[in-house]
Amino acid sequence: MKDKEVKTRMKRGFWKPEEDLILKNCVETHGEGNWATISEKSGLMRSGKSCRLRWKNYLRPNIKRGMMSEDEKDLIIRLHKLLGNRWSLIAGRLPGRTDNEVKNFWNTHLNNKRSCRSKKKHVKFEEANNTHSPQGKIQEYPTVETVSNNKEVVTKTVLDSWIEEMQDFNCSLPSPNVPFLEDEPFIPILDDILLLEAFTRNEIQPFL
DNA sequence: AACGCTATCAACCGCTCTCGC
């Protein structure tokens, strides 16, 4: 009952620039994560959830806005094949992009079900960004040459190799059309890779 | 110019997860 009252008193809808400023100051004072405190102390009459969302998607430093590049688009497609609708994980591999942005981009530009609706615009988007080779293969990624089983030299993108390595780790990788189950075997391995990357970028210091 | 339709994206909702007690 009381919760409901509080909820109805909370302000909703679009954020004003002055609210953004207050929220930014509050996060600097109280720290990222204490959303209940921030909601209360800011006096914005916004829920903690709302504050968190606004910060995460728009106010956080290093947020990248604007059109997705062809590289980012391709990466989203491939990671979605690999991870399913795990937007935060996918966004985690796209510096400066948020899960909400990735999700919106997928739903509007890449999702087959929805893109039927947006076919006209989608075609325009493809035309405007027509950087594909005649075979439809994206060529921006750096490539590596590997020797296949039948001793042929195969040229692949670095990303292709990375995904194949992931699949080698996990022989039971489901097909892209099959929804993933909670106990997907490769997720912990993926987390390890992310952790390893963080180490190599010196984001985490090992304790020796 | 006016209207209707569509695409986009910011924000909300409800559920799950995690952590402290």
Place this chain on the structure above:
DNA sequence: AGCGAGAGCGGTTGATAGCGT
């Protein structure tokens, strides 16, 4: 072990800008 609070995530909604007729 069970419970509650808070945080995080993914799905969905709704406002609005832009386009076509």
